[in-house]
Amino acid sequence: MERMSLLGFGACTPDAEFRARLPFPASGINRDAIPAMLRRRSSQATQIAFSAATLACAQAGCSPASLPAVFASVAGEIQTTDQLCVELCKADAMLSPAAFHNSVQNTVAGYWSIAQQCTQAATALAAGYDTFAMALLEAWCQLACHGGELLLVCYDERWPDYLAPGQGQTPFACALVLAAERLPDALLQIGRPFFDASASSASATLININPILTAMPLLTQAAAGNQSSQTRLLIGTGWQVEVYDR
Amino acid sequence: MNRTPRIAPVAITAYECVSAAGDNLNALHTALLANRSCVKPLQLFELPFETVVGEVISPLPAVRPHLQHYACRNARLALHALAQGNIRAATERALARYGAGRVGVVLGTSTSGIYETEIAYKQLLRDGAMPGDFSFLHTHTAQASAEFLWHELELRGPCYSISTACSSSAKALGAAQRLLDADVCDAVLVAGVDSLCRLTLFGFNSLQLVSPEPCRPMDSGRQGINIGEAAALLLLERPASDNAACPRLLAVGEASDAHHMSAPHPEGQGAADAMNRALQLAGRRPEQVDYINLHATASQLNDLSEANAVHRVFRHPPRCAGVKGLLGHTLGAAGAVEVTISLLALEKGFLPGNCGFQHADPQCALPIVADPDLNSPPRLILSNAFGFGGNNASVLLEAA
Numbered sequence: 001m002e003r004m005s006l007l008g009f010g011a012c013t014p015d016a017e018f019r020a021r022l023p024f025p026a027s028g029i030n031r032d033a034i035p036a037m038l039r040r041r042s043s044q045a046t047q048i049a050f051s052a053a054t055l056a057c058a059q060a061g062c063s064p065a066s067l068p069a070v071f072a073s074v075a076g077e078i079q080t081t082d083q084l085c086v087e088l089c090k091a092d093a094m095l096s097p098a099a100f101h102n103s104v105q106n107t108v109a110g111y112w113s114i115a116q117q118c119t120q121a122a123t124a125l126a127a128g129y130d131t132f133a134m135a136l137l138e139a140w141c142q143l144a145c146h147g148g149e150l151l152l153v154c155y156d157e158r159w160p161d162y163l164a165p166g167q168g169q170t171p172f173a174c175a176l177v178l179a180a181e182r183l184p185d186a187l188l189q190i191g192r193p194f195f196d197a198s199a200s201s202a203s204a205t206l207i208n209i210n211p212i213l214t215a216m217p218l219l220t221q222a223a224a225g226n227q228s229s230q231t232r233l234l235i236g237t238g239w240q241v242e243v244y245d246r
Numbered sequence: 247m248n249r250t251p252r253i254a255p256v257a258i259t260a261y262e263c264v265s266a267a268g269d270n271l272n273a274l275h276t277a278l279l280a281n282r283s284c285v286k287p288l289q290l291f292e293l294p295f296e297t298v299v300g301e302v303i304s305p306l307p308a309v310r311p312h313l314q315h316y317a318c319r320n321a322r323l324a325l326h327a328l329a330q331g332n333i334r335a336a337t338e339r340a341l342a343r344y345g346a347g348r349v350g351v352v353l354g355t356s357t358s359g360i361y362e363t364e365i366a367y368k369q370l371l372r373d374g375a376m377p378g379d380f381s382f383l384h385t386h387t388a389q390a391s392a393e394f395l396w397h398e399l400e401l402r403g404p405c406y407s408i409s410t411a412c413s414s415s416a417k418a419l420g421a422a423q424r425l426l427d428a429d430v431c432d433a434v435l436v437a438g439v440d441s442l443c444r445l446t447l448f449g450f451n452s453l454q455l456v457s458p459e460p461c462r463p464m465d466s467g468r469q470g471i472n473i474g475e476a477a478a479l480l481l482l483e484r485p486a487s488d489n490a491a492c493p494r495l496l497a498v499g500e501a502s503d504a505h506h507m508s509a510p511h512p513e514g515q516g517a518a519d520a521m522n523r524a525l526q527l528a529g530r531r532p533e534q535v536d537y538i539n540l541h542a543t544a545s546q547l548n549d550l551s552e553a554n555a556v557h558r559v560f561r562h563p564p565r566c567a568g569v570k571g572l573l574g575h576t577l578g579a580a581g582a583v584e585v586t587i588s589l590l591a592l593e594k595g596f597l598p599g600n601c602g603f604q605h606a607d608p609q610c611a612l613p614i615v616a617d618p619d620l621n622s623p624p625r626l627i628l629s630n631a632f633g634f635g636g637n638n639a640s641v642l643l644e645a646a
Contacts, residue, residue: 076409085367085445086367089367097454101507101634110507113502113635114505116504119515125407125421126388127407131389134404134406138421140430147251159382163376195404
């Protein structure tokens, strides 16, 4: 496979002020994207990830039930994990069974597969500041090996401020529907992510707001459409990708 | 063109495992042959309920000073495994041969360094601040121990973690195979690392899944799981003449239940899909499988669901057994740990037994190998790992 195709994308952040400053369209949390059984109890991570994923599938015209999915997050269900860690400090600690099974990194992947009745493979990965880059690489490898289409969803909810001071304070999610090979109706064609140790790192400001914002150059390019024939984008700490017009 | 997806096999050129059975493959092999449970009461911290665990008792090595910010029980377990046998030498040989940029690491974990986070929270609640040396992104988050191994070995290839609960490191093997197949890497170190902590022990206890006594997978009297910890490391490379004597990873099948966050699909549909997918990707038929290393946690529902899944895939199921009565359930590490056990079975030519198995459950009705069988060397083994969220992976392995 020489290239993969971007068929649709979506982004979500509940912070309206931040949203207005983004150079690509993003929505707030879309309650209709979250099944009724999850609406009250779902984490911020689930809500923003579902909102972005629903937008991406709609733009791509794909049924979520048929798509294998890659979910990626730096800190996963960190708000639930935080509550459990506080509870564990008590002498008579009692964990809620639901809070425990909702603290795993693949909580969003699990609920997405249940909500969409999707029995395709779903993975959940993490790679620190390179989470978006490694998720895009994992997507590349799945498409190169198995063909077809897949859904990539990257998200991080707001982190408790004492865990990594100054970081992870703005929840953000983005989703891409990607297909193997060059498709004529693609928004963009994307090359294989590669590492260049001499390249500079993605903007520290973006990483501190939310490491998933390393997706910003790619999302900006996807929204802008045909600008130049080939552009090299920085998507992590030395990880880059080339994008091409259709 | 209607093409059946296939993936090229990869060679497993080195592997190691640290677990409750001991520090290396020799200890694991001895324990498998003895088939005596290695689970014991927990030493690491106190528990307000009764259970036994698969704890690594031997002292763990210290992380070197320049990587001190990565130091946590999880990273030290990984470092301990890296010091065994020839896994470090084999990885360094791959680095020299292919170049650091062509060697990656994919790690499967569910706990990462959360044990240290739990300790840090005691200070947070007492003093209002985390300890000065607490480093969230270097210990707590899922990629932390992968990044530690990447720095420790001076790799420059892709580095990430898969965290899909108990299927994590089985899926890491699948991701690594794809990195080789897509020609992103020439070698990938796969790690399955999980460490004991309060979160998982209290959490599984709240789900009423923890057994007070050594667990008995697939047994009619099973009453829940034992939690364990372990680190397993495997080096994957493309098949070549100089690794022709190494066992092969043929394929990893992955599928979702789309059913429930913490209960398996009762008919085992997702698990059956994962097994079928592994066979399909490898171009093999069910009747070619000689032995199934079952996920078999000893939870009532999980074992029943898995038995149903095996019956959906196999008209005549091959002999099978699970090892969690020996080591406990090592959660995110289980996939990789049980692949190392399956590799030992292929290389030493025996079928591991199902430690703790006494009375067959008529509802499961699988041909369980209760005691190790030294007279039936397997060629093809399927190893199952199923996790929360209905996340299933099945690993197909072949003898050299």
